[in-house]
Amino acid sequence: MVICTGRPLRAIHPFLQELNLEEAGDYSITFNGGLVQQNDTGKIIEKNVLTFEQVQELITLAQSLDLPLDLLSEEKVFNVATSTDHPSLYSTMNPLLTHLPTLISELQEDRVYNKAVIGFDQAFLDAQIQKIPSEIRESFEVIKSRDMLLEFMPKGVTKAYGLSLLVRDLGLKQTEVMSIGDEENDLSMIEYAGMGVAMGNAVAQVKAVADIVTATNEEDGVAKVVETYILQEGSD
Numbered sequence: 001m002v003i004c005t006g007r008p009l010r011a012i013h014p015f016l017q018e019l020n021l022e023e024a025g026d027y028s029i030t031f032n033g034g035l036v037q038q039n040d041t042g043k044i045i046e047k048n049v050l051t052f053e054q055v056q057e058l059i060t061l062a063q064s065l066d067l068p069l070d071l072l073s074e075e076k077v078f079n080v081a082t083s084t085d086h087p088s089l090y091s092t093m094n095p096l097l098t099h100l101p102t103l104i105s106e107l108q109e110d111r112v113y114n115k116a117v118i119g120f121d122q123a124f125l126d127a128q129i130q131k132i133p134s135e136i137r138e139s140f141e142v143i144k145s146r147d148m149l150l151e152f153m154p155k156g157v158t159k160a161y162g163l164s165l166l167v168r169d170l171g172l173k174q175t176e177v178m179s180i181g182d183e184e185n186d187l188s189m190i191e192y193a194g195m196g197v198a199m200g201n202a203v204a205q206v207k208a209v210a211d212i213v214t215a216t217n218e219e220d221g222v223a224k225v226v227e228t229y230i231l232q233e234g235s236d
Helices: 009-018 052-065 122-129 134-139 159-169 184-192 204-209 221-234
Strands: 027-030 035-038 044-047 069-073 076-080 098-102 115-119 140-146 149-154 178-181 195-198
Touching (some): 035 159, 052 069, 052 115, 052 134, 134 140, 140 184, 159 178, 159 184, 178 184, 178 221, 184 195, 184 204
Parallel strands (some): 076 098, 178 195
Antiparallel strands (some): 027 035, 069 115, 115 149, 140 149
């Protein structure tokens, strides 16, 4: 089992512990496909990050939209002062990370920037999303991962991208992969997998492309689909 998430590795440690996925040979795909990492050591197997020039583009965009921008650099989050009236809500979504209020002039060019996010009230965020220029969408992967969270990754970096790299590195086949998800940022890996599974509580776009729709999170949907399509087949 591989956790594929928009979060950094540190933010999913409690889940890795609970699922006993911290042994040698366990992997996670983090930052929406931007990193493929070993769970036991944190060693990065594959990496694709934002350039400093792209970071500057996103700062300018956030300022024009009057929205707060957060830059994720490994396990640190730089809360950039791009809006004076609209404080970021990202720290409430990922409290396990280190959040650092940061002036634009304090950003270091040689730092790794994995992705940028905007976390704010859904109604205002959705209205501002409509104003994002087409050239931004052509230069970045722009996707909502939660109702109140908009994310920006390097163009081409998706969960399917990260998953395809791990599949290649492990010598597996695309047809041997099952992907399970519920949010918009899961869409690419649901389409990529040999068997794409949507949770019962998934957004409509994910359900539309999935091969199977399982039960909801609260109804043990993941356990049910794994038991039906992996454990039972493996016992035949």
